[in-house]
Amino acid sequence: MPMNEENKEFRPLIVAFCCNWCSYAGADLAGSSRLSYPADVKIIRVPCSGRVNPMFILRAFERGADGVIICGCHPGDCHYSTGNYYARRRMALLFSMLEYIGVENGRTRVEWCSAAEGAKFSKTMNEFCEKIKSLGENVRLGDLRCKN
């Protein structure tokens, strides 16, 4: 898409944390099935959704991310048995805290996606991107020192 000054549409910055066993493999399947989703999504591989430290999410928002999504294995299917359960509870808490300080709930999301669900991965990312686009740029939490 040519980006000239007149029609410069808002392109969000989205960080996706994907667990190595299910969602990252699901993202790979989306890729090999050529199911596209916006390039705004950048994936960081973590061993398990339970590895996602709330600090990482805060850091992403601080550095200017417009949305953060955490993807893990379906409940009961965690490669490490219980990691996704911890992630689910931890994120529920974090997200409500984030909402309290003004980061809308729509900007954060936890999604379960198995290694066989390439289509779901692509669909989820498309939807999440649309959602973030509708919310616009994230102005909360940004570290002003990062802005030039």
Added chain:
Amino acid sequence: MGFTNVESQVELIKEISGSDPYKCMKCGKCTASCPSYDEMDIKPHQFASYIIRGDIDELLESKAAFKCLACFACIERCPRDVQPGRLVDAARQLQERQRGGDYMQPEEVPELLAEDLPQQLLVSAFRRYRR
């Protein structure tokens, strides 16, 4: 009917009917189930291909389009969720819309009622003329 391209027409049919003609695998379960089979010149399993090809005019000029009883047998049994009954219904609706006649007033209903009219048909007519 003056559509610019087949794709947009198929899209419209998809939108109205809520089913996707491309999913049809030509198993023929609809045709096997159809009680109006003998009256039809185009058979239910062919509806999807007529729509995909863009031959909607031809479909609507056929007897088949108006011999469908809306009995829902094909809709119920279609393994692919293509539901030929809905497709042909959508095609008829599309024609109605072209004529600008997609409204029906409640007071018109009683005069349409007949003793031997299947109830399903009535329900289907409401669906077609709603809004």
Added chain:
Amino acid sequence: MQKIGVFVCHCGTNIAATVDVKKVVELVRYEPGVVYADDYMYMCSEAGQEKIIEAIKEYGLTGLVICSCSPRMHEKTFRACAEKAGLNPYMVEVANIREQCSWIHKDKEEATKKAVILARAAIAKVNLNTPLKEGESPVTKRALVIGGGIAGIQTALDIADAGYEVDIVEKEPSIGGRMSQFDKTFPTLDCASCILTPKMVEVNQHPNITLYTYSEVEKVSGYVGNFEVDIRKKARSVDADKCTGCGECSAKCPLGKIGNIPSEFDRGLRNRPAIYMPFAQAVPAVPVIDRENCTYFKTGKCGVCAKICPSKAVDYEQQDEIVTVKYGAIVVATGFDIINLDKFGEYAYNESPDVITSIELERLMNAAGPTGGHLERMSDHKQPKDIVFIQCVGSRCDSEEKGKPYCSKVCCMYTAKHAMLIKDHWPDTNITVFYIDVRTPGKNFDEFYRRAVEQYHVNYIKGQVGKVMPQPDGSLLVQAADLLDGKQIRMKADMVVLAAAIEPNPDVRKIATMLTASIDNNNFLTEAHAKLRPVESPTAGIFLSGMAQGPKDIPETVSQAGAAAVKVIGLLAKDHLKTNPCTAQCDTLLCNGCSTCANVCPYGAITYDDVQVMDHGLRETRRVAQVNLALCQGCGACTSACPSGAMDLQGFSNRQITTEVDAICR
């Protein structure tokens, strides 16, 4: 500071078509730490790897970033390549610019931009990588096979023949599985039990194989090489050591005649006693008492079997027993069943006893079956004259609540087989097969199907049947359409046979959860790689065999069983396995011994120790967490639970992930 080399792969045109590879090289060249950047057509090829090795030597590289396909694909390759050049393999990071960039984006400018960002994140991470050393864990030289059908039997035999000990866990009272229910097999028309029973006997007699029939896997813990499994041996109520398998008890059980207990093995086509063997050739030849139905267990009266048993083997007091065994590898061979047909009311399966499934037909045609091999209608025991076969019942369905989206693969062939066998025995039977497509890929498969048409004059009609209507005269009216001739058909039939879709055994979900093996939307087990690792689960040490992985026929099942066995043998042949060095580590200076990490650790890998620490010149004894590296699997649960930030995961450290976030958000 690291000296990082960045290598960008074209992957032919897979990457280069949508990502401007040269531009990526130019843009990452000046990233901090990068001393060398280059591109190549196929980085994973021998020449590509040579290039990497040369660059490592020439520029003294201490870290590598490969921008290529998914790390799940080639991370191992590039790590091995780094090791060859004397670099620690864990100093390699892969930026996934194929699956997660070039393949999903169309716009070249956008994709190139994203590729650069992904590369930058990987470079930033490598800057913080530290050399890691793999540990070693011992391998328990014993394998577990879950499921005793043809898949499990073959896998177990192959492993046992290689000299390793194998246990088979089968939940039914006998091994044999679905294949033991079949009459003949396509395309050779071999008698199924003639080729299966010798294998069953071999399993029973093999010195390396232990059979746990009427048993279920209860709990699985551990990891590759060191699984610990609890097996529940359900109470048979018969002492297997004393039982001679004479069958007196079953013959005398009063419920055999009046009990109305449908035989599972005969798919409910006949009844069985409460003390029973599923079939005559059962292995082991030891009956079980079905406690749900047995009069003795219900009322405390009867006890005929105990009185009649010549070897006093019946033991009403027997209890379930749990045995715990250690294994190095586990094979899942849980097999399949056919779907429930309740949702296909139009085929009248629940209304008429003469509408049967193909597997019921197998029993009806089997000489050991309920009719002694004589094909007859279940309603009036007359021989059917006109038989209709309906294909794809529940297969290839788009609507999920009704059926399965996949092709069940075996139905076309077994229907041709059934048609031919019936025609062989009763040539004046009229057989009509209603099909959607006839799919016969396989050696001698299409010839087999054509024989049914050409030689046996089986009437194949393209068109799915719409409705089957039981008639007052006991016949069935079949309404269908001949799509090729453009006719609607109404024909009378004496018997209708439904080729019901197959589905994985419903228990597989439970088992997959216990094994943390992934499973797809249809409950088939997922393979580690669809093409290159088809018999391995992504979970190390778990292998797949037979229908549990996807629809397949017997020859395919047997070859997959062999392949799974080879993989197991390859694992068991090793004395030690390298362990994942990406383990958790505790910073004893930060740890306050709160036990939060130990509570979340799924492996019990964290213990506490009193250690002497020097904190700002103060020497004191503190209770701190210790990670047992042999047990830690590197999930990182402890790292995000730790309130003081003392726990960190090597290879995915807090700093590394944070710096990746920074690089992406730059």
